[in-house]
Amino acid sequence: MHKVAIVAMGWYGFRPLTPEVSFREMVFEAATRAYAMADIDPRKDVDTFISCQEDFWEGISIADEFAPDPIGGSMRPTMTVSGDGIQGIVHGAMQILSGISKITVVESHSKPSDIEKIHKIVEFGMDPIYVRTVKSPNVHFLAGLDASKFMKKGYTREDFAEVVRKNKVNGLSSPRSSYASKLSLEDILSQDYVVYPLSKLDIAEYVDGSIVSVLASEEVARKLTDTPIWIDGMYFSSDSTLELSYLGEAEYLTISSREALKMAKVDSPTKLKGGFIDDRYSYKELEHVESIGLNAREMLREGELEKDGDFPVNPLGGHLAKGIPLEASGLSLTLDGFEYLLSGKESAIVASWRGIPTFTGGVLVMRR
Secondary structure: OOOEEEEEEEEEEEEOOOOOOOHHHHHHHHHHHHHHHHOOOHHHHOOEEEEEOOHHHHOOOOHHHHOOHHHOOOOOOEEEEOOOHHHHHHHHHHHHHOOOOOEEEEEEEEOHHHOOOHHHHHHHOOOOOOOHHHOOOOOOHHHHHHHHHHHOOOOOHHHHHHHHHHHHHHHHHOOOOOOOOOOOHHHHHOOOEEEOOEEHHHEOOEOEEEEEEEEEEHHHHHHHOOOOEEEEEEEEEEOOOOOHHHOOOOHHHHHHHHHHHHHOOOOOHHHOOOEEEOOOEHHHHHHHHHHOOOOHHHHHHOOOOOOOOOOOEOOOOHHHHHOEOHHHHHHHHHHHHHHHHHOOOOEEEEEEEOOOOOOEEEEEEEEO
């Protein structure tokens, strides 16, 4: 048996502020819920642990030293992935497929409410020669350039507003959606630009949150649950951050989705029953849907991306409704996909992006 399943996921937070907990207490709360769902004892049943975090977000050097205790990994095999949560899922799956582990736990979290000047951290991540020296007063200027170039393919401001409307309404069905709302296109289009062509409503807010996922080998997964969610395909990749001529594209997801779909033996994403696609900027959902091999413009305008459409995208709201939980963003989309499949849907694709200024993305193909 050579399959990996997600057997449980736990979460905590997904609010703009979580003053009642430290980031470690928040992780503990999410882990407690994940282990209760899987009915396992982390001190006895889990073989390896993975934490996805980055020192700059934490404000602490070697922040991963704080990871083992709240997830039950003290003095146990624990590794850190300095990247998005989907990258952690892929590493965890590789540990299981290689025989190192039978159960691996992957956690990621965010507490941007503790960060005084988060835009300064984003700026510090930008290329020091070609981008940071511009000294733009607006941290979203790269997204503005990207969106403007993307619009040359025939997309309009109305298309971006439609994504905002769709996702914020969809988010009303999820308890994690602090930013869900029922807005009209007129409400959205009437907003002032933060940077052309994006208003504040086109840009997802940051959010405090923690997610813990439990991965298991096929043999163990079938013992732990009657509804394992199988990871049929997985891949992540990074494009060059210097190739600004490629703005308007998302090559990182083109590569990742192609390889993940190939691994899952799926010849077209239309064979799947939905997508959980990074939408931290409204236009990015469309750019990413296009990158996984679909005609995003036509599907949006025909209503196929709606919750009841032929290929629903972010039917639980995505980042525009839930917020961006930093390195847990990929796990946030995975959690949406996990719940979607547990509700009875057959399959889904999850596609994440680590955010500006990176060109890194990851894809999971999941099946009930």
